[in-house]
Amino acid sequence: xxxxxxxxxxxxxxxxxxxxxxxVVDFLAGxxxxxxxxxxxxxxxxPGRLRRLLPEAAPEFGEPAERILAxxxxxxxxxxxxxxxxxxxxxxxxxxxxxxxxxxxLSVGLNVVPFMWVxxxxxxxxxxxxxxxxxxxRLVGISPANFRVVPTAAASGYALTGxxxxxxxxxxxxxxxxxxxxxxxxxxxxxxxxxxVRELGEVARRHGMWLHVDAAYAGSAAICPEYQGxxxxxxxxxxxxxxxxxxxxxxxxxxxLWVxxxxxxxxxxxxxxxxxxxxxxGKPQAAAGAGAIDYKDWQISLxxxxxxxxxxxVLRRYGAAGMRAHIRRHVAMAEWxxxxxxxxxxxxxxxxxRFSLVCFRLRGGGDAMNRELLAAVNASGRVxxxxxxxxxxxxIRLAVGGAMTEMRHVGDAWELVQRTAEQLxxxx
Amino acid sequence: xxxxxxxxxxxxxxxxxxxxxxxVVDFLAGxxxxxxxxxxxxxxxxPGRLRRLLPEAAPEFGEPAERILAxxxxxxxxxxxxxxxxxxxxxxxxxxxxxxxxxxxLSVGLNVVPFMWVxxxxxxxxxxxxxxxxxxxRLVGISPANFRVVPTAAASGYALTGxxxxxxxxxxxxxxxxxxxxxxxxxxxxxxxxxxVRELGEVARRHGMWLHVDAAYAGSAAICPEYQGxxxxxxxxxxxxxxxxxxxxxxxxxxxLWVxxxxxxxxxxxxxxxxxxxxxxGKPQAAAGAGAIDYKDWQISLxxxxxxxxxxxVLRRYGAAGMRAHIRRHVAMAEWxxxxxxxxxxxxxxxxxRFSLVCFRLRGGGDAMNRELLAAVNASGRVxxxxxxxxxxxxIRLAVGGAMTEMRHVGDAWELVQRTAEQLxxxx
Numbered sequence: 001x002x003x004x005x006x007x008x009x010x011x012x013x014x015x016x017x018x019x020x021x022x023x024v025v026d027f028l029a030g031x032x033x034x035x036x037x038x039x040x041x042x043x044x045x046x047p048g049r050l051r052r053l054l055p056e057a058a059p060e061f062g063e064p065a066e067r068i069l070a071x072x073x074x075x076x077x078x079x080x081x082x083x084x085x086x087x088x089x090x091x092x093x094x095x096x097x098x099x100x101x102x103x104x105x106l107s108v109g110l111n112v113v114p115f116m117w118v119x120x121x122x123x124x125x126x127x128x129x130x131x132x133x134x135x136x137x138r139l140v141g142i143s144p145a146n147f148r149v150v151p152t153a154a155a156s157g158y159a160l161t162g163x164x165x166x167x168x169x170x171x172x173x174x175x176x177x178x179x180x181x182x183x184x185x186x187x188x189x190x191x192x193x194x195x196x197v198r199e200l201g202e203v204a205r206r207h208g209m210w211l212h213v214d215a216a217y218a219g220s221a222a223i224c225p226e227y228q229g230x231x232x233x234x235x236x237x238x239x240x241x242x243x244x245x246x247x248x249x250x251x252x253x254x255x256x257l258w259v260x261x262x263x264x265x266x267x268x269x270x271x272x273x274x275x276x277x278x279x280x281x282g283k284p285q286a287a288a289g290a291g292a293i294d295y296k297d298w299q300i301s302l303x304x305x306x307x308x309x310x311x312x313x314v315l316r317r318y319g320a321a322g323m324r325a326h327i328r329r330h331v332a333m334a335e336w337x338x339x340x341x342x343x344x345x346x347x348x349x350x351x352x353x354r355f356s357l358v359c360f361r362l363r364g365g366g367d368a369m370n371r372e373l374l375a376a377v378n379a380s381g382r383v384x385x386x387x388x389x390x391x392x393x394x395x396i397r398l399a400v401g402g403a404m405t406e407m408r409h410v411g412d413a414w415e416l417v418q419r420t421a422e423q424l425x426x427x428x
Numbered sequence: 429x430x431x432x433x434x435x436x437x438x439x440x441x442x443x444x445x446x447x448x449x450x451x452v453v454d455f456l457a458g459x460x461x462x463x464x465x466x467x468x469x470x471x472x473x474x475p476g477r478l479r480r481l482l483p484e485a486a487p488e489f490g491e492p493a494e495r496i497l498a499x500x501x502x503x504x505x506x507x508x509x510x511x512x513x514x515x516x517x518x519x520x521x522x523x524x525x526x527x528x529x530x531x532x533x534l535s536v537g538l539n540v541v542p543f544m545w546v547x548x549x550x551x552x553x554x555x556x557x558x559x560x561x562x563x564x565x566r567l568v569g570i571s572p573a574n575f576r577v578v579p580t581a582a583a584s585g586y587a588l589t590g591x592x593x594x595x596x597x598x599x600x601x602x603x604x605x606x607x608x609x610x611x612x613x614x615x616x617x618x619x620x621x622x623x624x625v626r627e628l629g630e631v632a633r634r635h636g637m638w639l640h641v642d643a644a645y646a647g648s649a650a651i652c653p654e655y656q657g658x659x660x661x662x663x664x665x666x667x668x669x670x671x672x673x674x675x676x677x678x679x680x681x682x683x684x685l686w687v688x689x690x691x692x693x694x695x696x697x698x699x700x701x702x703x704x705x706x707x708x709x710g711k712p713q714a715a716a717g718a719g720a721i722d723y724k725d726w727q728i729s730l731x732x733x734x735x736x737x738x739x740x741x742v743l744r745r746y747g748a749a750g751m752r753a754h755i756r757r758h759v760a761m762a763e764w765x766x767x768x769x770x771x772x773x774x775x776x777x778x779x780x781x782r783f784s785l786v787c788f789r790l791r792g793g794g795d796a797m798n799r800e801l802l803a804a805v806n807a808s809g810r811v812x813x814x815x816x817x818x819x820x821x822x823x824i825r826l827a828v829g830g831a832m833t834e835m836r837h838v839g840d841a842w843e844l845v846q847r848t849a850e851q852l853x854x855x856x
Contacts (some may be wrong), residue, residue: 012459014511019535020526021456025449028537029442032832065530072534081812083540084440086832089841090814091643091782092617092756093829097439097677098448102493103741105449106500106680107734109456109523109531112511125673135697143568148449189520217520249525251532269563285772308542310531317527330521333646336468356521379547381467386518401521404460404514413517 008280009322011249013405020065020317027069028101033076035245042081050079051106058315061322068316083251109253120124125158125325133183133214146177158191158390160184162199169207181210184237186230187218190388190393192357194218198233205236208281213240216255218355220247221331224324227355238264247356247401249326254307330356330400333410337398340414346421350390356400362421367394369424376420382415437750437757448745455497456529459505463513470509481753486743489750496744500591536679547760557618560630560641574605576789585780586619586818588612590627597635609638611708612665614658615646619778619825620817622646626661633664641668644683648675649759650844652752653716655783666692673782675829677742682735697723758784758828761838765826768842774849777816784828787816790849796823797852801826804848 009014053075083094109139137147139211148169152158171181182204184195197213204211213234234240240258244250259265319328334356336396341347341360350359362372374396375389386397396417437445443536481503511522565575580586580595597607610632613622625641632639641662647670649655662668667685671732672678687693762784769775778787789798802815802824814825824845828838 015525019459021453024533025529029446033442040812086837089826090812095677098445099742099745102448102452102677103738104536105452107737249523251528264504306535309535313531384468384518386485393473398517405694409514
């Protein structure tokens with residue numbers, strides 16, 4: 001395996017990690033020392049002040065942590081209400097502590113995702129492409145019988161097509177049903193397929209459906225011009241989401257949601273209206289100043305974590321150039337793996353690779369041997385891959401994207417897959 | 429003001445904070461250095477292994493951070509799937525980075541709650557007691573017209589009574605409606621009122637309603653025996669919640685939810701059934717081992733942060749005795765403030781204080797002067813308090829609970845309130 005001419009961004013280099021983290025610890029210890037010197041409630045700064053202080057775009061090149069912290073001190077702290085001030089007696093307490101912080105650091109630093117008991121590794125992957133969406137629909141009272149899964153096929157790279165979606169919607173309309181919501185996925189979890197956003201957007205517009213574009217994983221790639229075409233038509237969407245905690249160097253959890261009309265969210269989620277005014281006997285709410293945003297009206301819960309801070313820190317620290325190098329580095333590794341698989345006639349690549357995910361299988365042996373191959377590879381403890389089922393066939397997924405993954409790890413993975421496959425084939 | 433004979437637990441002492449945090453930074457830097465030596469996927473450990481390693485109860489006395497970290501290394505790391513391993517190619521990537529970590533530390537350390545534009549301070553407090561609950565009801569399709577707010581009065585300390593709730597439920601049943609859900613609050617946000625859980629539980633049981641006990645704020649106090657009586661009857665509840673991020677020294681966010689029957693959650697939130705098996709063409713899920721818990725089936729989203737880590741760290745680091753001292757210290761400060769207000773005939777305490785929240789108002793001057801008093805006190809920048817409306821009257825809330833709050837801060841707040849009130853009264 002050749003070496004790749006890649007930028008040497010090492011986002012989890014232990015020495016850089018320790019140095020940057022120590023700078024933040026010192027910053028925070030100083031903050032606690034001085035917090036009673038700040039006005040407890042944010043000074044009466046006009047809405048939009050911080051936005052005007054910020055540049056229009058992320059920096060092209062990364063900056064040292066100290067410079068970023070200096071900006072936090074100068075621009076962010078004056079705009080905060082200091083919930084940790086000893087003289088904060090408002091709302092309810094919101095405790096911080098050295099131990100709570102230490103435990104949170106551990107959780108954030110280990111950055112594991114305990115969503116299931118992983119000892120049953122065969123169990124999960126099947127549901128990752130629709131599960132949350134389906135749950136959401138069920139929660140708001142939409143019967144599973146009215147939830148449509150439109151089939152996809154190899155010809156479209158397992159993406160939805162405008163024609164298939166149009167036929168499904170028109171069929172439902174003819175039966176007197178009302179089409180409500182359409183989800184286009186840019187980079188499905190299973191195989192990285194890309195739905196045609198513009199085609200689907202046109203169907204959605206024609207029928208008054210809400211179009212959501214789910215770019216949870218692959219949206220990160222859109223920082224590179226060569227991937228922006230996949231979002232063509234996004235201006236037809238009502239909402240677009242991507243998760244920087246997946247492939248954008250931002251620790252769990254952080255999800256970006258763009259909405260074309262924030263008023264649609266606040267109409268559904270605000271609790272200002274009638275009921276409270278009547279029941280509480282209180283005064284109507286003071287109108288917030290122009291440009292003021294109350295995020296409680298954009299979400300279900302009242303409280304909210306300050307997640308923007310970490311995404312901003314990532315963009316400052318690594319710069320747009322660093323982030324592009326990060327994405328391209330992983331894509332190049334996946335390309336290498338894809339070529340290696342294609343060059344070995346015992347294997348086949350299943351579904352076109354678009355980002356950093358390669359789906360493949362052993363040609364001979366059927367599903368049983370592919371299952372066995374994956375189980376043996378994972379049991380070695382040296383790598384961890386998962387699977388998906390495409391048109392009834394079991395395929396193995398190699399999803400490149402770890403902050404510490406280097407070319408040699410991908411190369412080792414391929415050698416391990418080959419060697420294990422040889423043993424299985426010889427045993428037949 | 430006298431000094432109080434209180435335990436000297438200082439949860440945000442800057443030196444302890446810096447030392448503990450540095451220990452965690454070193455731990456994590458070492459973890460990143462060695463992560464490729466661990467089996468990537470968690471070894472095949474039996475479900476329940478970690479539970480057996482853990483003691484039955486939290487330690488009575490706090491322990492040093494180093495000892496806790498040694499236990500993490502010995503007991504927790506071997507049970508993890510290492511999402512940050514360079515050879516993790518499963519599911520999707522879940523990026524950590526030095527910058528993402530630094531930004532998250534800042535967010536967690538500042539521990540502010542940006543739920544609204546605070547420059548309109550008059551706007552929020554009214555809705556805190558019901559807003560999220562009402563939103564949830566609306567989201568699952570319950571018409572606001574079918575949402576009952578049962579009035580409370582001074583006689584019951586502004587708590588619900590079994591009689592009033594029974595009358596409301598029976599009235600609805602007589603009209604052919606089906607009662608579904610009853611929320612009892614132990615420590616309301618507005619004034620800290622405590623609903624009679626056992627009485628409400630009996631009504632709920634009789635009518636087959638789900639009883640939820642919301643102890644978000646005051647639940648922390650139940651670590652002290654003298655407050656456990658407020659939860660009498662909780663065995664009749666279907667669910668109980670409390671937020672350690674409020675008053676239990678655990679940084680945002682952390683909410684504990686107990687459910688009497690986890691099967692009720694998984695029946696509503698699991699996505700294993702029919703649809704996916706049919707649509708995906710995959711195999712039915714392997715049955716998880718006895719005792720294995722897949723948290724994805726307890727919640728709406730698939731991913732999940734590892735929040736238990738910080739609550740566990742807090743309990744180890746401060747011990748049950750430290751946590752009781754933390755709670756009692758704040759209650760004692762609130763008692764002192766309550767006595768001071770009561771001793772000044774210009775003021776009145778509104779609603780009985782039960783925990784660390786004191787509601788009071790100036791007797792003369794009506795709502796207008798009380799509003800003015802609060803605005804002036806907050807404008808000083810030296811404290812931040814909020815308000816509530818009780819039976820149409822504007823009351824000022826002093827909510828004690830900050831990790832760095834000492835008796836002198838409460839004393840200063842009272843002096844500031846008195847001095848400001850004097851100026852307002854003289855002006856009349």
